[in-house]
Amino acid sequence: MFSYFTIESNLFVLAVAVVLTVRPLADGRGWRVVRLDSLLGFLITGLVYAIVLAPQVHLTGAALVATIGFHCVSPWATVPAWLLLGPRPRLTWGTVGWAFAWPLLSLGYIFVQGAFTHWYPYPFLDAGKLGLVFAALFKLLDRKLKPLPS
Known part of the structure; x- marks a missing residue:
């Protein structure tokens, strides 16, 4: 379950909500x-679900309730x-820079574990498919970009 960015995001928000409830002016x-x-x-989480995932899933019952809570x-x-x-x-610019560490580490973890298990928590993160897409994109760019002198 911790491979899902949605679960990680919910845990971050839960931790923040608990701390802010106890110490509303928390800082550091x-x-x-x-x-x-x-x-x-x-x-x-909200944007990716709304734009990419929602059209692909058709849930009912408890799964629908959980999805609405976690994603909406x-x-x-x-x-x-x-x-x-x-x-x-x-917030400072330093904060902004460090804030990207977690999403990048999470993404790195997904690709590493996917390489061993061949399972990706989100279909759009399948490294094999992404690799083909990016390889084709680079091939097209290679043909379209101005040649560099040798």
Whole structure:
């Protein structure tokens, strides 16, 4: 389950919500990164689900309820809650840079474990298919770009 970015995002938001409930003015370098990751993770989760995954899944019962909660309610409540409640200002450009560590590590983990298990949590992250797409893209670019002198 932890291979799913959605689950990781929900855990980030849960941790942030608990800390902010106990310490509404929590702050610190690491905290700022975690807070921004909770926002970025849920924004990415909500958008990817709405644009890419929702048209492909047709769930019912408990799976539908969980999907609505994890992919729709939580992401689209987290960002407005930050807009309304803050705390702000907390973000620096350093925070922004470090906030990309988790999504990149998560993506790296998905590709490494997928290479061994041949399972990817999201169909659009299959490294074999992506590799073919990117190879074809590079081939097209190679033909279209201006030649470089030898």
